[in-house]
Amino acid sequence: MSRAVLSLGSNMGDRLAFLQSAVDGFRAELVAVSPVYETAPWGGVEQDDFLNAVLVVEAEGADEWYWLRRGQELEQRAGRQRLVRWGPRVLDVDVVTVDDVASEHPDLLLPHPGTPERATVLLPWLDVEPGAELPGRGPVRDLLAGLSTEGVHRRDDLKLA
Numbered sequence: 001m002s003r004a005v006l007s008l009g010s011n012m013g014d015r016l017a018f019l020q021s022a023v024d025g026f027r028a029e030l031v032a033v034s035p036v037y038e039t040a041p042w043g044g045v046e047q048d049d050f051l052n053a054v055l056v057v058e059a060e061g062a063d064e065w066y067w068l069r070r071g072q073e074l075e076q077r078a079g080r081q082r083l084v085r086w087g088p089r090v091l092d093v094d095v096v097t098v099d100d101v102a103s104e105h106p107d108l109l110l111p112h113p114g115t116p117e118r119a120t121v122l123l124p125w126l127d128v129e130p131g132a133e134l135p136g137r138g139p140v141r142d143l144l145a146g147l148s149t150e151g152v153h154r155r156d157d158l159k160l161a
């Protein structure tokens with residue numbers, strides 16, 4: 001069984017609908033869906049706030065590339081265009097972890113290298129897996145304790161179903 005943690009982000013158009021389209025796309029493999037967070041953009045590009053969430057998914061016989069491909073298919077279906085690094089997007093699906101897999105392949109870095117610094121990933125992940133560990137880096141709870149969560153707000157009025 002392959003178990004992956006995926007980070008979803010959107011800051012263009014109907015942001016919640018784009019996140020929901022990813023949830024729907026992974027419906028058959030879905031283990032958990034986090035609350036939705038509204039988050040100030042990181043990365044230095046001036047742009048609108050994001051909605052972020054995390055999914056936990058599982059599939060028999062899948063490998064890490066399967067999850068990357070599935071995420072990219074859903075990004076394409078949402079109409080994503082790759083324009084600016086760390087810029088606005090209708091849907092971003094990042095593979096955060098796949099079991100304990102470590103990968104240095106540039107097309108699939110695992111665990112996703114941005115994770116330890118991103119409260120936008122760690123907070124929703126902790127909501128669905130309170131004991132979560134980032135392989136090689138320890139408990140998510142401890143990583144979060146060292147980060148600012150300023151600009152990261154849980155939106156309980158916005159629900160993914």
Ligand SMILES: Nc1ncnc2c1ncn2[C@@H]1O[C@H](COP(=O)(O)OP(=O)(O)OP(=O)(O)O)[C@@H](O)[C@H]1O
Pocket residue numbers: 068082085086087092093094095096106107108109110111112113114
């Ligand atoms: N763990 C991963 N999850 C998703 N894409 C990855 C991962 N590791 C490497 N990539 C590669 O990153 C590229 C996609 O980058 P993308 O434009 O989504 O980056 P970004 O979301 O702007 O930045 P970041 O990856 O820092 O969040 C793809 O070519 C993909 O193969």
Ligand SMILES: Nc1nc2c(c(=O)[nH]1)N=C(CO)CN2
Pocket residue numbers: 008009010039040041042043050052085086087092120
């Ligand atoms: N708050 C927030 N900022 C971002 C995000 C994101 O998902 N959330 N994704 C980016 C591109 O990967 C760039 N900046």
